[in-house]
Amino acid sequence: MNTLLFIVDAFADKAFTGNPAAVCLLGNPADEAFMAKTAAEMNLSETAFLWPEQDGYRLRWFTPAVEVKLCGHATMASAHVLWETGRLGSHEEARFHTRSGVLRATKSEEVISLYFPPYExxxxxxxxxxxxxxxxxxxxxxxxxxxxxxxxxxxxxxxxxxxxxxxxxxxxxxxxxxxxxxxxxxxxxxxxxxxxxxxxxxxxxxxxxxxxxxxxxxxxxxxxxxxxxxxxxxxxxxxxxxxxxxxxLVTLSGRAVTMVSGQFHVPAGAVGELL
CATH class of the missing domain: 3.10.310.10 (Diaminopimelate Epimerase; Chain A, domain 1)
Known part of the structure; x- marks a missing residue:
């Protein structure tokens, strides 16, 4: 099984700054064992998994140890990947279905803005x-x-x-x-x-x-x-x-830089297959 994989520095004006997130771009829902093992393999603070769903994308985030309910920098990285790969036009809004509800992101020139609910x-x-x-x-x-x-x-x-x-x-x-x-x-x-x-x-x-x-x-x-x-x-x-x-709403804005793009190779049977 080959999965498109990116590593993006988010909230970064230049390479090697900000927060690196891995982004796995999928065509279908993923098995939780696959996501957990992949996040542990990436060993970054967050790995994002996204696939088309309804009017946008399903987005889930995993640390090397657990799944989390909300992550800002990996959401920015995911939106950046969608625009950079042409899955979204530069003026299209990114919509993510998450455990924290629907989250939105927009892009103006090189600045990405996330629209998140505030914490109490x-x-x-x-x-x-x-x-x-x-x-x-x-x-x-x-x-x-x-x-x-x-x-x-x-x-x-x-x-x-x-x-x-x-x-x-x-x-x-x-x-x-x-x-x-x-x-x-x-x-x-x-x-x-x-x-x-x-x-x-x-x-x-x-x-x-x-x-x-x-x-x-x-x-x-x-x-x-x-x-x-x-x-x-x-x-x-x-x-x-x-x-x-x-x-x-809280609007969080910053820039992102792609550092790695390629394929993540998983031998058949190593983890649960894509659903």
Whole structure:
């Protein structure tokens, strides 16, 4: 079985930056064993699988360990592949049927925009041991909130976010599915910085996390009293995101670069066949 396979750097202005995602372009629904094993083989933070469905494409995302309900950078990578391979015209909207509902993407010149529902943010008490697991003192944590199954921690200075060296073993032992950290940024043209750690689901640090910004965008829009924001995720690869917040949508915009295109060869019988 041969599958079209791409690796795309998403939220990247140039190669070797942003967040790499693998994209498997299929003609039919795929067996879950195939998707799980393929994602483990790719060993990237996310591998996307998409095939035609209704008025768009079915889209599913897998880390090397689990399937996830929402992923921003692999959605951007998937839309980029559809436009780049001519399956969609450059002015056509990409529509994806996902576990988080129908997601849309558009392209204007080289900028891709994703339209995602915002996460609800709720107040939460500090989590015992989290600051230490992140390599921080408790005094550096200004606020702790939750979104979905994740924890978002606001720190007192951007340099603490950029300089974090978490103990991933200890972070994985804590209750949250993932832990994000953020701080306001004083640099020109950047409103806030962030990082995202999810060792419990096979991703120690995600380079640039679109889904996180569907929580960060409304969070910082409320604090800064602005609906248009520029964010930088301060991983080793780094990535910029342009954000716009409306009542029921967060628009995440950035660029993507194809790094690999080819075929993924799977011997017959190695995993479940395509349905």
């Amino acid at each position: 943010i709720t107040a939460a008490p500090p989590i015992a041991g989290l600051a230490a697991a992140l390599g921080l003192e408790e005094a550096h944590v200004l606020e702790t909130v939750r979104y979905a199954d994740n924890v978002l921690v606001r720190l007192d200075h951007e340099t603490r976010v950029c300089g974090l060296c978490p103990d991933f073993v200890q972070v994985a032992k804590l209750q949250p599915r993932a832990v994000a950290v953020t701080a306001e940024c004083a640099a020109d043209g950047i409103d806030f910085v962030s990082r995202f750690f999810a060792p419990g689901i096979g991703v120690n640090e995600d380079p640039v996390t679109g889904s996180l910004h569907t929580a960060l965008a409304p969070y910082w829009a409320g604090r800064l009293n602005r609906t248009q924001l520029t964010a930088y995720q301060a991983s080793a690869r780094g990535g910029m995101l342009q954000l716009e917040v409306s009542q029921d």
